[in-house]
Amino acid sequence: MRVGELSRRSGVSVASIKYYLREGLLPPGERTSPNQASYDEGHVHRLRMVRALIDVGGLTVAATRSVLAAVDDPEVPLHEALGRASATTPAPGGGGGDADDEAHADAQRALADLVAQRGWRVGPRNPAWDTAVEVLATYTRLGDDDLARQLELYAEAMEGVARREVAAVVDRGDRARTVEGAVVGTVLGDTLLAALRRLAQEHCSAQLLERAEGRAQG
Amino acid sequence: MRVGELSRRSGVSVASIKYYLREGLLPPGERTSPNQASYDEGHVHRLRMVRALIDVGGLTVAATRSVLAAVDDPEVPLHEALGRASATTPAPGGGGGDADDEAHADAQRALADLVAQRGWRVGPRNPAWDTAVEVLATYTRLGDDDLARQLELYAEAMEGVARREVAAVVDRGDRARTVEGAVVGTVLGDTLLAALRRLAQEHCSAQLLERAEGRAQG
DNA sequence: ATAAGTGGACAGTACTACTATCCGAGGCGG
DNA sequence: CCGCCTCGGATAGTAGTACTGTCCACTTAT
Numbered sequence: 001m002r003v004g005e006l007s008r009r010s011g012v013s014v015a016s017i018k019y020y021l022r023e024g025l026l027p028p029g030e031r032t033s034p035n036q037a038s039y040d041e042g043h044v045h046r047l048r049m050v051r052a053l054i055d056v057g058g059l060t061v062a063a064t065r066s067v068l069a070a071v072d073d074p075e076v077p078l079h080e081a082l083g084r085a086s087a088t089t090p091a092p093g094g095g096g097g098d099a100d101d102e103a104h105a106d107a108q109r110a111l112a113d114l115v116a117q118r119g120w121r122v123g124p125r126n127p128a129w130d131t132a133v134e135v136l137a138t139y140t141r142l143g144d145d146d147l148a149r150q151l152e153l154y155a156e157a158m159e160g161v162a163r164r165e166v167a168a169v170v171d172r173g174d175r176a177r178t179v180e181g182a183v184v185g186t187v188l189g190d191t192l193l194a195a196l197r198r199l200a201q202e203h204c205s206a207q208l209l210e211r212a213e214g215r216a217q218g
Numbered sequence: 219m220r221v222g223e224l225s226r227r228s229g230v231s232v233a234s235i236k237y238y239l240r241e242g243l244l245p246p247g248e249r250t251s252p253n254q255a256s257y258d259e260g261h262v263h264r265l266r267m268v269r270a271l272i273d274v275g276g277l278t279v280a281a282t283r284s285v286l287a288a289v290d291d292p293e294v295p296l297h298e299a300l301g302r303a304s305a306t307t308p309a310p311g312g313g314g315g316d317a318d319d320e321a322h323a324d325a326q327r328a329l330a331d332l333v334a335q336r337g338w339r340v341g342p343r344n345p346a347w348d349t350a351v352e353v354l355a356t357y358t359r360l361g362d363d364d365l366a367r368q369l370e371l372y373a374e375a376m377e378g379v380a381r382r383e384v385a386a387v388v389d390r391g392d393r394a395r396t397v398e399g400a401v402v403g404t405v406l407g408d409t410l411l412a413a414l415r416r417l418a419q420e421h422c423s424a425q426l427l428e429r430a431e432g433r434a435q436g
Numbered sequence: 437a438t439a440a441g442t443g444g445a446c447a448g449t450a451c452t453a454c455t456a457t458c459c460g461a462g463g464c465g466g
Numbered sequence: 467c468c469g470c471c472t473c474g475g476a477t478a479g480t481a482g483t484a485c486t487g488t489c490c491a492c493t494t495a496t
Contacts, residue, residue, distance in 0.1 A: 002494095004441065015486050018443080023484095035443050035492060045361070052356045054484090061484065079420040086416070120421040128416035135410040138270045139402070143263070146386050147403050147410065153382055154407070155414050157375045162418035164371055166426055184357070185365050186419065189372070192353040192365065193415075194408045196373050198304070198346035200380035201404065202297040203338040208384055220473065233455050236475080241453095253461055253474050272453090279453065 003029075006039045010047040017047070025050050025065050049184065057187035059085065067187075071179050078179055083127050085187050107136035110148060114155055165189070221247075224257045228265040235265070243268050243283050267402065275405035277303065285405075289397050296397055297344070303405050304345050325354035328366060332373055383407070 007014045020026040026046055029037030046068075053059045053067065063085065070081035111133055115122060122129065139147045169182045225232045238244040244264055247255030264286075271277045271285065281303065288299035329351055333340060340347065357365045387400045 002442070013486085014442090016484085019485060022444090029443095033493070036494085037443075048360055052360060056353055056356045079416075079423060082416060082419060086413075115417070120417060121424050122417050122420050126417060126420055128413040128420075132410055132413035132417065135274055135406050135413065138274045139406055142266055142270060142402060144399050144402065146399060147407060150379075150382060150386065151410075153379065154411055155418070157379050158411060158414040159418045159422070161368075161371060161375050162415055162422045164368060166419060166422040168368065170423075170426060181362055184360060184362065186415070188353050188357055189365060190408075190412045190415070192350055192369075193372055193376060193411060195304075195346040195350035195353065196376040197380055197404070197408070197411075198297075198300060199333070199338060199340050199344060199350065200373070200377045201300060201384060202340050202344055202346075204377070204380045204384040205297060205388075206339050208388060222472070231455080232473095234453085237454060240475090247474095251462065254463085255474070 001039050002036070003039065006043055006047070009044050010051075012047050012051065020047070020050060023061055023065060025061065025068060049180075052184065053085075053187055056191055057085075058191065059187065067183055071176070071183055074175060078182055079126070081179055081183055082186050085183060086127050086131060103137040103140045104133065106140060107133045110136055110151065114151055118155060118159065120159075161193075219257050220254070221257065224261055224265070227262050228269075230265050230269065238265070238268060241279055241283060243279065243286060267398075270402065271303075271405055274409055275303075276409065277405065285401055289394070289401055292393060296400055299397055299401055300404050301345050303401060304349060321355040321358045322351065324358060325351045328354055328369065332369055336373060336377065338377075379411075 001009070003014055003017055006012075007017055010017075012020075017026065021028060026043060029039040029043065031037050049068070050064060053064045054061065059067065066084045067081060070076040070084050111129070136148060136151070139145070165182075165185060169178055169185065219227070221232055221235055224230075225235055228235075230238075235244065239246060244261060247257040247261065249255050267286070268282060271282045272279065277285065284302045285299060288294040288302050329347070354366060354369070357363070383400075383403060387396055387403065
């Protein structure tokens with residue numbers, strides 16, 4: 001098929017398809033003449049992936065390219081592909097004014113303790129490490145420590161989720177499908193988990209409010 | 219204090235402080251003369267909140283303003299303030315090409331089933347609902363259904379997290395501190411949960427790989 | 437033959453989050 | 467009281483992101 005049909009099939013405008021081709025998110029079609037090319041079902045699928053990662057997962061075009069390149073490259077290990085999905089890496093340097101480094105050091109220690117306690121084997125090069133430290137440090141800088149106290153709860157919940165996810169993803173066919181499924185599941189999973197958390201929070205707060213009113217009235 | 223000191227105390231440039239004042243993220247200082255104003259500790263705290271929500275939580279300036287306005291306004295219920303934090307709302311219309319509405323309707327049904335099964339009392343106006351539906355629909359459009367199969371697992375994990383969070387946040391002093399803590403905890407919590415999930419995934423996949431190699435060798 | 441579609445290049449757009457510059461009006465040491 | 471710094475406020479400019487529009491020579495379908 002040519003670009004017009006690809007556009008119709010995927011719901012992405014021709015102009016955007018050309019943009020994605022330029023940016024390397026979409027591999028070029030097979031040349032049928034010096035200035036004609038044809039695209040296949042793989043391109044349709046890839047376009048859907050691109051839109052999913054950008055629109056639903058909230059990745060930037062640059063992060064999407066990096067992730068897809070990792071999925072394509074059999075050399076890149078799975079967890080590095082996942083690491084590349086973290087487009088929203090908070091800048092490690094220069095933030096606060098008062099007790100900046102102190103909060104950061106405390107956070108570093110708290111996370112190291114948590115990881116040691118749970119027996120997690122994680123490399124320090126995982127960008128998620130720095131992200132987690134930065135969040136913890138930010139929280140203590142704001143003067144609240146509820147989140148820090150719930151760190152263990154969060155870690156336990158995420159370990160349970162991750163264990164089942166990893167188990168579900170390993171026994172697919174080939175490596176490409178496994179990695180692709182893991183990446184999409186992780187990126188879209190972030191969004192889904194956040195949404196479900198909002199829903200659960202509303203339910204729980206409503207429940208708590210009802211109970212409080214019930215106590216007050218009866 | 220005047221703007222120069224506020225800048226030094228918060229680590230935010232004077233130019234950015236002026237920008238936040240213009241955009242209504244930061245309330246104006248108290249006028250001491252027709253063209254002089256003084257700022258207090260509240261402004262320092264507010265600035266830290268703003269930077270936390272924008273830099274770490276990934277909110278846009280517009281979303282941050284909306285959230286902070288909700289925190290300030292005693293009329294706005296807590297869960298609406300939380301709802302406003304969802305800056306990355308995927309556009310509900312126009313996405314796919316092939317079986318768009320079908321996937322969407324299926325996702326709608328799956329989520330409604332889940333909510334009914336868990337007994338969650340949530341209003342349909344919660345924007346997280348549409349986000350969750352969109353993620354589910356996107357996932358099935360991509361041809362994978364692992365994520366959909368793990369929906370219950372995700373919901374259970376998030377209910378556990380939300381229950382403890384809500385319990386931890388209700389018994390603070392005044393309403394303003396409660397709502398503020400809930401908002402910050404929810405927004406930063408998204409980032410933290412995502413980071414911990416990446417860490418846990420790396421751990422679990424490494425563990426699984428080791429076990430597989432152990433089986434292969436011994 | 438002719439109209440529509442194509443690949444490729446490149447300029448332009450809309451939006452976001454600042455950043456820089458200018459201005460006239462205080463504030464503050466000498 | 468002078469000079470210099472800083473202030474607040476307004477306006478314009480910048481850098482980055484994700485497209486979008488236009489143009490062109492060339493193919494392809496009718």
